[in-house]
Amino acid sequence: RFEDAWRTFMKNNPLPATHGRICYHPCEGGCSRVHVDDGVSIHSIERFLGDMAIEQNWHMPAPKIETGKKVLVIGAGPSGLTAAYHLRLQGHTVEIREAAPIAGGMMQFGIPAYRLPREVLAAEIARIESMGISITLNHRVEDLMAEKQEGQFDAVYLAIGAHIGKQVDIPARDAGKVLDAVSFLRETGMGEKPVLGRRVAVYGGGNTAMDAARTVKRMGVDEAMIIYRRDRDHMPAHSFEADEAEAEGVNIHWLRTIQDIEGSDFNVEIMEIGDDGRPRPTGRYETLAVDSLILALGQDVERGMLDRVPGLEFDRWGSLTVDENMMTGCEGLFAGGDMVPSDRTATIAVGHGKKAARCMGEWLQGKAVREGAAARENVKHLVDYDGLHLWYRTQADRQHEDALSPEQRNDFREVVHGLTEAQVRFEASRCFSCGNCFECDGCFGACPEGAITKLGKGEGYQVNHDLCTGCLACYNQCPCHAIEMQAVQQEVSLPAMAVRMEVR
Structure with missing residues (x-):
């Protein structure tokens, strides 16, 4: 019952083929199966069903009712697309305004094609549009309240995303080309090929830094390197991201920070990790030869459109604050994704979009939003491993996806392949069905x-x-x-x- 399984995923996430590829699947770490052998490969099953839906051209039905309410969504990234999808399922009219020439947000411009083929993302966005959702591209909102009033929208969901790369002040004389990772990945995602030289350094230790370095390597440079001030154990990137980067030939200089640049000579100080886990200088230096520098130090949200919006509050990091129902201090204005305090991942953004749509739906109907109570009502009884009565201990090793060898990763072909149908069936059968009857008799x-x-x-x-x-x-x-x-x-x-x- 593949289509039924896919529709079960679609109750929560309209982008299963996309998320089956890009989500870091923390749910699998909480799977009870880890206490026996290894967690169920949930993301692989999600990807398989998402790909089958694209191949079979499965669509979501139009809403059974039309409420007559209009909602404006700013941003066509994962959070905005998800909010629009769930709002449309409720019967609301939804319009998305997007400043970029292509929908997808950081999924389109921040995640390299070797992780997420663009045709997969495009197909899932097209399915969302086919539900009657309007996406206007190349439309930068300058005055949010004026746009809301002119379009006679009843509510607004802000999902701008963090597309501005953070900068750092490094003393430099005759420095080579300096880019930020967000702009670099955006340019390469649009098919452009910036001139970088023979030796390129990426400054940072997050997942974006790893993506940028692996992208640089695919562009044919002689040396792609990462400079990061902490060690592997204290980096923000996932460990497997660093493993894959190194396997592809990226040279990672751990415990290094750039002090100054003179031409192509980068003077870096060697650091050490203190007892508090923070890096501290040692007074020892070395020189690295670099032609171009890519800064991967985090991203900021562009807030210009919010200047004339009353009631908004921001935390000390510049994130827009929202209440437990995802509403800002301005009545009828909700927000989520990278622009609110949270981890900045596509999966968190999708969760925000779903939650905001539920709260907006109640607010649009004039009901008091009871997010906490509503969430509890929708949660089934949870059973952890200790609550199971496993009188059997089947050893069923997790199925692993095939991938290109490091030697084959010289272009932007997808690196990781999906599971076969037989593997997916086997993987699903490994589930303990925690707390849910599966009619074993x-x-x-x-x-x-x-x-x-x-x-x-x-x-x-x-x-x-x-x-x-x-x-x-x-x-x-x-x-x-x-x-x-x-x-x-x-x-x-x-x-x-x-x-x-x-x-x-």
Whole structure:
């Protein structure tokens, strides 16, 4: 039931083929399977279903009702696209305004094509548009409140993204070319090829720095290097990103910081990590030969359009503050993604878009937004590994995706390939179905009183509590802890307390 599985993903995330590639899948670290062998490869399954949806041209249905409400979304990145998608499912009219010539935000301009093929991203954006969502490109919003009033929008979602690279003041004399990583990745993402010289250094230690260095290497330079002031254990990038960069020939100079530049000579100071985990100078120096420097020191949000918006507040880092319902200090103006305090990842941005759409929907209907309560109502009973009743311990090793060898990574072809259908089926079967009945019939076979009735495939079971004696036979054998036993008062003279069985 591949399409049903895909539609289950689509209830939360309209970009499964994209996120199956770019998400760092922290959910897999919380998978109960890690206590037995390795977590289920959730992102690989998501990618497989997303790719199949593109191949089979599956679409989302139009909303059953039209509310007559209009919402303006600023920014066509992951957060803006997701908010627009969920708002449209609710029946609202949604328009997206995007300053760039292509939709996608940092997915389009910040993530290299060897990680995310552009045709995959384009196909998923086109599906969102096909739901009746309007995306206007090359449209930079200068006066937000005027635009809201002129378009007669009932609410606005801000998802501008962080597209301005941070700078650093380095004493330099006759320095070569200096770029910021965001601009560099944007240019290469648009098909441009900046002239960099033979030796290129990337200054920074985050995932963007790794992407920039790996992109530089694919452009045919003699030497691509990273200069970073901390060591591997204290870098913000994921460890596998550094591993892949080094495998592709990127030379990483750990514990180094640039002091000054004279021509192509970079004077760097050697650092050391103190007991507090922070780098500190040693007074020792070395010289590196570099033709071009790419700064990967983080990004800022352009806030010009917000100058005339009343009620907005910003934290000390310049992020726009929002309440628990994603609303800013200006009534009807919501925000999410990179411009609010949070981790700056596409996955967090998508989560913000989904949450904001839910809160905006309630606000547009004139209801009091109860985000905390609403979220709790939508969360199923959670069971961790210790709550399972695993009377079996199957050893089923995780399926791994094929990838190009480091020697083959000399262009922008996708590096990591997806799992096959057989691998995806096997990977899905590794799931313990924590807390959710998967109809193994164990309880049906274990009950000595015949109190459990099968209702048919996909329908679960029915319990006759008049026959149930609370012997726990069903509960103790249920591998996924889908059965709860609850003590209930009885009015009969037999036991003072009995047990009621509930199957989730």
